[in-house]
Amino acid sequence: MKPVHLLAASIATVAAVPIQPLDKRLVFYTVSNPLLQVVRSVDIAAKCLLFSYGPGTGGGPPSPAGVQGLAHVEIDKAITNAEIAAQAVIDFSDRTVANADTAKLNGLQTLDDYTKLYEGNWGSTSAPTGVSPGLLTNYTQDLSFSMQRLSTNPYAVRRLAPGEILPFIVDDLIVESLAGKDLATLLSEGRLFYADHSGLKDFETEESANYAGGCDAYFYISPANGQFLPLAIRTNYQSNLIYTPADTSDDWMLAKIMFNADDLFMAQFYHFSGSHFVSEAIFQAAVRTLSEEHPVLAILRRLMYGAFGIRPLAANVLFPVGGIIDRHFGYSGRAAEAYSTYLYESGISGAVQNNYFKTNLKRRGLIDFVGGPALTHFPFYEDALPLWNATHTFMTALVNTYYANDAAIVADNEILAWMNEANGPAEAVDFPTKATMNSRAMLIDLLTHVAHLVSTAHHVVNTNALITAGAVLPLNPGALFKPIPTAKGATTIADYLPPVDKCIAYIFNTGLFARPLIAGTDRTIVHMFDDPVMLVRMKPAISTANNVFKVTMEARSAVVKNRGFDSNGLSQGMPFVWKTLDPDVAPWSLTV
Template sequence: MFAAQVIKAGLALVLSFGAVEGLALPQATQPLNLTQLAALLQATIQTVIESVPANTPNITFTGQYQIPQHDHQPLLRAQGITLKRTNFLYGPPIAGGPAFPTGVIGIEKLANDLGAFGIDITPQFQGALIDDTVAAAQYQQYDNLMTLDDYVKLYTNNWVHVLPHGPDPGVLTNYTDDLFFSMERLSNSPYAVKRLRPHYDTLSFNIDDKIAKKIAGKSLNQLFAEGRLFYADYRDQAALPKSAQYGAACDGYFYIDRHSGDFLPLAIRTNVGSNLIYTRLDTANDWLLAKIMLNVNDFWFSQWNHLAQTHEVVQIAYMAAIRTLSEAHPVMAMLNRLMHEVFAIQPVAEAILFQPGATVDQLFPFTGQSAQDYTTKRYKTGGAGAVESQYFKSELRARGLIDSPYGPALKHFPFYEDASIIHDAAEKALRAFVESYYSSDSAVAHDQEIQAWAKEAQGPAAVIDFPSISCIDDLVGILTHMAHLVSTSHHTSNTNELLDVSSALPFSPPALSQAPPTSKNIANVADYLPKLDKVLAQFTLAAVFARSAIAGTEKTLLHMFDDADMLSRMNSKTAKAAATFQSEMQAFSEEVRGRQFGADGLSQGMPFIWRALDPNVVPYYIAT
């Protein structure tokens, strides 16, 4: 755990923003004032740190890690677990979702995580403060954001601290391309789309056969019958309590083209107002706005689904582990490494996102309370909170995106391609780790602490779909999934990705500035986009959630298992596996950094270069 002075240092760094003179953005052009945001975070961190009791029990372990069967001090080990069970408790949820830590050890762990979070967020705050000030001062060059090109100008000589390399190549130039829009579902936002199963699923809306054949060469029903039809559904947003901004509640069809094999958009329905259905046969403005409207809905889904699917799942599974595994257990040590800062996000989310008048109310089509409720629903009943059924490849298989028994395979699937390399390398490292401590499946089955973890998760912790752990494969599976959730899954939807592509303007705003049109043939798409005050607030929020300053440091995913203290107290096989993982991630990072557009103008089948999962850029932990 972090020493008290380190926690205080993190707090002091955040507090330093209150002393910055002359850089606070004018309230008239920036509703999300960074100085106010810093003050809110200060108060959150201060409150938690001051609430840590002076007599918190010390659970720090400094010896060699070993499984209970090999520990010659079982009584001391059992006393340590009892100490944690007595002082690390399940408290009420914060910001929705599952239980949140309480008890004196729980509060101390929260304080440690918030202190570390304060240190991480400091350079982001500093960079955002400077960048936002510069961008606001240059408002005249954006020409009141009257055209789409004016939105592109927002990036000229701006955001140099929080977005040092600019948005992903192609994002500002190729966003009108249909392939750009569809391939976002297979890269930076891969969790909503699914393949429709012939003879099992049903079609949610129809489009005229002549229109479908002109676009795709086949009718809607033919595409469906051949397993070429895909669907993204955001209709559940139609009933959400609304903010002062606007959005639709789109659903849309995508298809695999029979000639090119490309994954392309077919039709988009708004499900609000006149409930218009759009295709590329409409005017260029209408079709572009339709894609933007679906992106607004996808932005909402992606952010709150990721909170439920990653943060809240690992949070509660880790809590069950804390209450059942000795600090001397190697699995506990590995989880402590992977779960760095995991408890910091929920209180931060409640403070700066969900409160009335906070950033969700300011930027999104629906209220902050809606966002919290939506997240909780995704966690509890929407599938996002499940563990075993959401394992990386199982979840993609269930949506027909890989290994589909019907229809052609996707020609390109960038998320799967990149995440697989990291996932498989982590799985290999974790298998070596587990097998170095357990000589057989029965050794896992007879580890009373591991069995207690599973029982606790399935019982008092109420973790959804937590697996039984009766063999080596089971233990490797759950550890690999935890590593996947805090890294490849999370950083695909959040962290640097928000600025790089997922909230890049003009194509991906968090909301519209006016209600969706009730008829077609609009004159100007820019009329529906957020204005400068909202734009700068959007950049501020995304910048605070990014971690560009971590690139090239020991906090990157490349160093996921590279904890010198931890490895020094484990065995040589684990240290060797950690070194191999680091070497493999270095090679993959070089591959990602070297990506260029091919002769066809594409990278991984996309008209933009996606670098979200560069292991030497993103954190090894869940961060924001």
């Protein structure tokens, strides 16, 4: 295997060369117009013969087929495999060190022993920024657990609307002792939140020594101090236990771990379906309807760098019997594939317009909610919004430069054909239609969303996020390794967590998803549009917009890099410092 620095250089070289269609010519990008359409239509028709649809790899909507479609997949697989190979060099080295240093773990007899797994191992190599400071020392705090819903996995929780039927009941005396108000009052005041993983119990569980139940949980905004705190967790398994912070510390800790195992599974396959499936459906439709000289397709090609190489890897490594999912999660790989397809087709993750960044958060009552208090801190929104704003500004410059007015959008037959294709054979969900794509604002929002999906939305729960935050033990295992309790009274919580060998394998696999070699290079979000080959074919205003975007992202990176604890021992209202969305660390395109 090549040395790390040579592999890194190889990746950087590949990344610097955009994927070029076979018939690309060195001409300036132009939008469709009647004078050009006849010639462009012939090229598009020829392309459709070579780039077609095949069965969805790993579930979900169609994957590329045809001579050119399969060629795209092979090129992207080479990119994906090169990135993984480079990371594997680091990760194997870290695993070797970890295997030789197990004596310090004390057999993992206590939860604190699990934090030692990261001491001197993985923290500064496979993990680009190290495990989030505070996550290993403050993991027992309820605030650390609850604020994960607003940072490491922001996709599961929603606010319950006043008057909504309560999903389950918790004893009012217990609720009042914890929150100062009963459940109905918390609901009526718009303070009650809900995360529901109970539907997971309908999917195949792993039949080995891994266990999962499908928990759901309440969270609330404290009337006393405004903190976002956990209130109750229900197991949805046999006797259907309901745990609260009023239980013994061991029982309550076990409940939080059980919930997090479900939450981690949900996050990974929400991301798989909501980022990979959605963006691929959109892109394939664009390839088949937009000329290679269209600026919109040029931007999409940039954003979808290497994207088709990931689903084949998931189908070969994650989902098969005995694969990574079977080994580390409480649900099987086949369940993961079926669950991903369900999330996509139902629109939960697959809806395009309904899951636009702000639309999604408003729909779930996390921002701009008028029936209750605002969240005092919402780290995901705080970190994602500057990235979304900068992306929206760039896309505004792009669209307004190429389209003088809204009428020009309607006059672009290729854009309208893209709408029809996406809503037809590409099987996109909730995509704009030919009738609704009638303004520059609509196109700006759509392109901003694609960029958001392949960068911010993906990397918040995947890539570097796993080994630094979202999958960090002991609070975030993929499964329990002892049957789910049917009665309270747990004493040794470590018994429910994986043994040493499985822990090392688990961290090793989360490390394979990380991309520390990309940090600080032209593969980070800072350089999302910084493609000289593309920009030289664009109008000059787009290069200017790219420069503005880079400066904005560099400034944002400095803010995140310098983040630390305040005088109360908190960062963004959390007892851990979260830096996942540093735009000079996270990649600008999809990875595994």
